[in-house]
Amino acid sequence: MATGRTHRPATRSRGIPEATVARLPLYLRALTALSERSVPTVSSEELAAAAGVNSAKLRKDFSYLGSYGTRGVGYDVEYLVYQISRELGLTQDWPVVIVGIGNLGAALANYGGFASRGFRVAALIDADPAMAGKPVAGIPVQHADELEKIIEDNGVSIGVIATPAGAAQPVCDRLVAAGVTSILNFAPTVLTVPDGVDVRKVDLSIELQILAFHEQRKAGEEAAAEGAAQAAGPRSETADKGPDGDVPAVMPA
Amino acid sequence: MATGRTHRPATRSRGIPEATVARLPLYLRALTALSERSVPTVSSEELAAAAGVNSAKLRKDFSYLGSYGTRGVGYDVEYLVYQISRELGLTQDWPVVIVGIGNLGAALANYGGFASRGFRVAALIDADPAMAGKPVAGIPVQHADELEKIIEDNGVSIGVIATPAGAAQPVCDRLVAAGVTSILNFAPTVLTVPDGVDVRKVDLSIELQILAFHEQRKAGEEAAAEGAAQAAGPRSETADKGPDGDVPAVMPA
């Protein structure tokens, strides 16, 4: 691929597609499971099945990292685990702060997947003074006033926002001002950040809405298949559950 | 799936791209906020800014739904809210069950965004007998034995899995067998489902790993840039590039 005309010259062949990056953690998880079962090698076919993708995609993805497989044999599990971990930056320790220790923040703090892969919860921060000192997942919650100090002292570059929507942007601004350059946002808001700061969002209600869209379509098709002779007009109603026909109101914070 | 055909024949012009569907909830949220402020109309430019996308994309997205705007004027907020809600299937009521009432399950049960947009938590289900009867978010937790009955009685077609990884597939199988056709999976596992069942996954650790990848790259470039002309402060000299920051050069220090 000599094209390379896209964004930048790129330091090297460091042009891993975003879609590939997003799948690397998936491969890594599957490989880790194999590693734990002491499986020495896997084929692209097997690994792809375990990760829920197709094998051509997987091979193409790996080709961006280098030629880590052996033709006629497959991939060495341990070696791949290492290479992917390194590529993702998981061979180093990433201190993370979680801001907003409500239900969700607590769930995140307790989530094993964090600690197990290079991430370390450096601090839990909440604006409620009543929370201060209270341990969650074995870590005492600190007051939001300490935010800047905590970030600096721990060299935190990744922040997780689990506050109500209204608090998210101000918290984000403070995180960024204090030096955080990557943010994982669970609050249902669009965050504005300066150039050079990465934001990823996880939005529970959006995922559900996407499911509802497909679900509705299924119901529609099913009905069309049943009646056979009555689709064709404008949007038909999907019978089955009581249609409320209301326009929802938004939530608070 | 050997047949060359794409997913579906598409009943009509009902060929809304998946990427567009994924953004509709975003637009809907922005529109709802405008609606609450009694803003009567918006331009694609304004709405796009509020939703965090560019205006051409937004107009293209809306063009798949129909021509709901007025040239020279913009879009009628209320009307769009209704149209998008309808397209997403949010004008009907979707009963949802949440399985696995740990930290995360409880967070989900309490999450306002669910109830506010056509989703109704029909039941909370957990395998731990000690949880049974305990109210979470005002809803008493029911034992997993009741799962099939609950799904049937409530006509549930959307299930949320918030169990530990090991329990996810069995729970998924039972949900599907009982009639659920859409699943939102929070457990860090690849779920296998029969054709016709939709699964979306939300994976906290994957998101963090993607951030770590970019974070690492920033650090690397920064080090490389250090040798060159050390710019002062958060400013990138690299003209412009993609929509999202991809060529950063900032330093917390």
Add this chain to the structure above:
DNA sequence: ATGTGTGAAGTACTTCACAGCC
């Protein structure tokens, strides 16, 4: 024989740019 690595072909999505309507 077997399974990787990869050009080339195919598909999906984004952005441009401007005609057309208000």
Add this chain to the structure above:
DNA sequence: GGCTGTGAAGTACTTCACACAT
């Protein structure tokens, strides 16, 4: 004049299919 709606152009990602290393 302003702003939508959309063909056309551009870009990103996926899948195919097969040469080639083991």
